[in-house]
Amino acid sequence: MASTLMVMTNGMVAVNPLINKALNHDAIKDFTYISMIANTPLVLVVSEKSPIRDLRSLVALARQQREGVAFASSGLGTSIHQVLASLQQATDTTFLHVPYKSGAEAANALLSEAVQVTAVETVVVGPFVESGRMRPLGVTSSQRVPRLPNIPTVAEQLGAEFDVGSISGVVAPVGTPPAIVKRLEEAMAKVLRSEGMQVLFMQGGQPMPAGAEAFQTRMRKEVAKWKDVFGVR
Structure with a gap:
């Protein structure tokens, strides 16, 4: 089974839907989350x-x-x-x-x-x-x-909480089989340990927890956070 992967950011998931009401997808439900990459x-x-x-x-x-x-x-x-x-x-x-x-x-x-x-x-x-x-x-x-x-x-x-950055990660089409998700998670874990990623982290990027569950959990928190910032109930 061939899948198209996409890099998605927290802005695309949690902020754009609050600003552009014409968006016709639910970024939480309509994608399969694979792993975060980094926070910039x-x-x-x-x-x-x-x-x-x-x-x-x-x-x-x-x-x-x-x-x-x-x-x-x-x-x-x-x-x-x-x-x-x-x-x-x-x-x-x-x-x-x-x-x-x-x-x-x-x-x-x-x-x-x-x-x-x-x-x-x-x-x-x-x-x-x-x-x-x-x-x-x-x-x-x-x-x-x-x-x-x-x-x-x-x-x-x-003296107050303030944490803003571009959190990027890889997603696949909704319905991607669990076996493929697992293989992609393992591949991303290797990528995050690669020399290129270590250079990014040295330049100012910050590592994020790997894996599908951590990615989706963080994006749900981002949705709640930005609804509060933009006063959306």
């Missing part, structure tokens, strides 16, 4: 020229200028948009959301000072921070990233 957190950043020095000053400015602080994202439902939504909920602020077509465009908008803040994935933010072109305010994962040990998490600065 982000770093909240401002331009080196920005007067904003830290997360506290960003939040203070956003409270003073509701919808006056422009936050660039890579589009509705994306991981950067998730950072924005979570930050607004956690700090009782409202930013001016400026969606671009990609994370690269959002980063360029920040560097050109068209916007004041955005978020960049940990696996690509290093050169911007090391060159001084971007000032990091906080990592969006619940724990610090080993490659960027001096950047505190948003959670530790707020």
Whole structure:
């Protein structure tokens, strides 16, 4: 039996259905979950020229200028948009959301000072921070990233739970036979131990529990989490 596999993210499962009501599938029920791959957190950043020095000053400015602080994202439902939504909920602020077509465009908008803040994935933010072109305010994962040990998490600065990242995993068509699921799980376990994945983890990606059960359990938690963030009951 031949199967088509797909890489799916938590945004596709838990956020897109809340934003796009035209979606005609249930991401929990309509796929067979195989295994998570990794979590890629982000770093909240401002331009080196920005007067904003830290997360506290960003939040203070956003409270003073509701919808006056422009936050660039890579589009509705994306991981950067998730950072924005979570930050607004956690700090009782409202930013001016400026969606671009990609994370690269959002980063360029920040560097050109068209916007004041955005978020960049940990696996690509290093050169911007090391060159001084971007000032990091906080990592969006619940724990610090080993490659960027001096950047505190948003959670530790707020003193509240904050954990946002792009969690990726492999899914198969619904109804995939259990024997094939098991073989795919075993193959993914080997992939996650591979040299290439270890390089990703060293660059800022974070390992996630392998296996179908862990993947589906996490996605159910993501659905509940983002319904709360976006105020959906």
